[in-house]
Amino acid sequence: MRAPDTSDTSIAVIFHSGQGHTAALAHAVVSGIEATGAKAALFDADSAILRLDELAQFDGLVFGSPTYMGSVSAKFKAFMEESRLARGQWRDKVAAGFTNSASQSGDKLNTLVQLTVFAAQHGMLWVSLGLRAGNNSTQGSIDDLNRLGSFLGVMAQSNVDQSAEFTPPQSDRDTAFNLGQRVAMVAQQLRVGKYLEEGSVCMPM
Numbered sequence: 294m295r296a297p298d299t300s301d302t303s304i305a306v307i308f309h310s311g312q313g314h315t316a317a318l319a320h321a322v323v324s325g326i327e328a329t330g331a332k333a334a335l336f337d338a339d340s341a342i343l344r345l346d347e348l349a350q351f352d353g354l355v356f357g358s359p360t361y362m363g364s365v366s367a368k369f370k371a372f373m374e375e376s377r378l379a380r381g382q383w384r385d386k387v388a389a390g391f392t393n394s395a396s397q398s399g400d401k402l403n404t405l406v407q408l409t410v411f412a413a414q415h416g417m418l419w420v421s422l423g424l425r426a427g428n429n430s431t432q433g434s435i436d437d438l439n440r441l442g443s444f445l446g447v448m449a450q451s452n453v454d455q456s457a458e459f460t461p462p463q464s465d466r467d468t469a470f471n472l473g474q475r476v477a478m479v480a481q482q483l484r485v486g487k488y489l490e491e492g493s494v495c496m497p498m
């Protein structure tokens with residue numbers, strides 16, 4: 294019995310972005326997924342609503358929203374509510390999240406908590422960021438990975454007077470890249486684990 298080809302692992306990134314800042318993170322997550330050899334697909338929240346069946350084909354889903362008024366944006370919330378029609382199809386898939394806002398805090402944690410609860414409502418397996426907190430000592434800088442010191446998912450910050458060409462900074466994009474890699478690797482491990490479990494009945498004693 295041959296081991297499964299882990300390059301078959303696929304992750305969808307579903308996001309909303311008003312001015313392109315959160316979209317920049319979504320692209321970085323996709324790059325991180327692809328760097329592992331896994332396949333990635335990008336869906337904006339509007340189109341994802343119409344393609345729920347397609348999302349069920351992926352091994353994992355990564356959710357991204359700007360933080361608006363201390364929570365996910367209305368467009369992302371519309372996707373969340375419509376996803377009730379997925380009816381258990383996302384159970385045991387991996388999930389992770391990212392958010393971006395103007396202030397250093399900006400109540401981004403609330404958005405990540407919202408995304409975590411959302412994933413749990415679908416019975417998904419949440420993948421944390423898995424990075425040490427950056428920029429928290431005299432040796433630190435805004436160039437550090439995970440410069441905003443998040444653990445639940447990616448937090449990024451974009452100055453209100455700069456376009457997505459300039460902000461969020463590279464460190465935040467790299468943090469998002471890192472999450473993409475981590476989610477893909479966890480999804481790959483779960484695929485292999487599932488194969489071993491199923492294949493174990495055929496293993497020689």
Ligand SMILES: Cc1cc2nc3c(=O)[nH]c(=O)nc-3n(C[C@H](O)[C@H](O)[C@H](O)COP(=O)(O)O)c2cc1C
Nearest residue numbers: 310311312313314315359361362363394395396399
């Ligand atoms: C309606 C609205 C509400 C916002 N609320 C917050 C907020 O609660 N905290 C914060 O730090 N920034 C807030 N912002 C700023 C955005 O999060 C910030 O501009 C972000 O970069 C937008 O990302 P996007 O270009 O992907 O939409 C808000 C912006 C808008 C338009």
